[in-house]
Each structure stands twice: as structure tokens, then as C-alpha cells.
Amino acid sequence: MIDGLRVVVDRDACCGSxxxxxxxxxxxxxxxxxxxxxxxxxxxxxxLHGAVREAAYNCPAGAIEVVEQRPGGAA
Incomplete structure (x- = not known):
């Protein structure tokens, strides 16, 4: 069961596309x-979960990570 998403970005990896x-x-x-x-x-x-996942998938630099949060805050 998924409780939510946490998004992490790596600005050092970002290519600015x-x-x-x-x-x-x-x-x-x-x-x-x-x-x-x-x-x-x-x-x-x-x-926004679908759009955020799509953005991470299509990031040419792989600078976006989507972490699914489990109930109770565990990833």
C-alpha cells in the first residue's frame, strides 16, 4: 500500500532541459x-503523482527520484 510520494532532485545532475x-x-x-x-x-x-512519475521517467539526466512512501512514513 502506498501512502504518498516523496520527490528528490539532484541539481548537480540536472541538465536544464x-x-x-x-x-x-x-x-x-x-x-x-x-x-x-x-x-x-x-x-x-x-x-500530481502520475505527472511527477512521468517527469522522473522522462528526465534526460536522471536527476529526479520518486520514492513511494509506505504507511507510517517508511519508504
């Missing part, structure tokens, strides 16, 4: 200075 922002703009942004990913929602609501 912007795929995440186009796929899930409520969860991700890009900073103006470097164009790198900015995580807006580290624990996105359920309605």
Missing part, C-alpha cells in the same frame, strides 16, 4: 539564473 516543468509545472520549476530544476512540492498531492 525543462521536461519536468512542462510535464508537472505544479511540482517543478527552473531557476532563472542557471535554468536548473527547482522542486516546488517534495511531497506532491495524489492528483
Amino acid at each position: 525543462g521536461n519536468c516543468v512542462r510535464t508537472a509545472p505544479e511540482a517543478f520549476d527552473q531557476d532563472d539564473a542557471e535554468g536548473l530544476v527547482v522542486l516546488r512540492q517534495p511531497e506532491p498531492p495524489e492528483r
Whole structure:
């Protein structure tokens, strides 16, 4: 059983493609200075789970990790 998602981004790995922002703009942004990913929602609501997973899958740099949270907070 899944209780929620936790999202982790690696800005050092980010290549600034912007795929995440186009796929899930409520969860991700890009900073103006470097164009790198900015995580807006580290624990996105359920309605964004599909888009966040898609953004992680399509990230060309593999800079987005989605961790499924189990009941009680265990990953």
C-alpha cells in the first residue's frame, strides 16, 4: 500500500532541459539564473503523482527520484 510520494532532485545532475516543468509545472520549476530544476512540492498531492512519475521517467539526466512512501512514513 502506498501512502504518498516523496520527490528528490539532484541539481548537480540536472541538465536544464525543462521536461519536468512542462510535464508537472505544479511540482517543478527552473531557476532563472542557471535554468536548473527547482522542486516546488517534495511531497506532491495524489492528483500530481502520475505527472511527477512521468517527469522522473522522462528526465534526460536522471536527476529526479520518486520514492513511494509506505504507511507510517517508511519508504
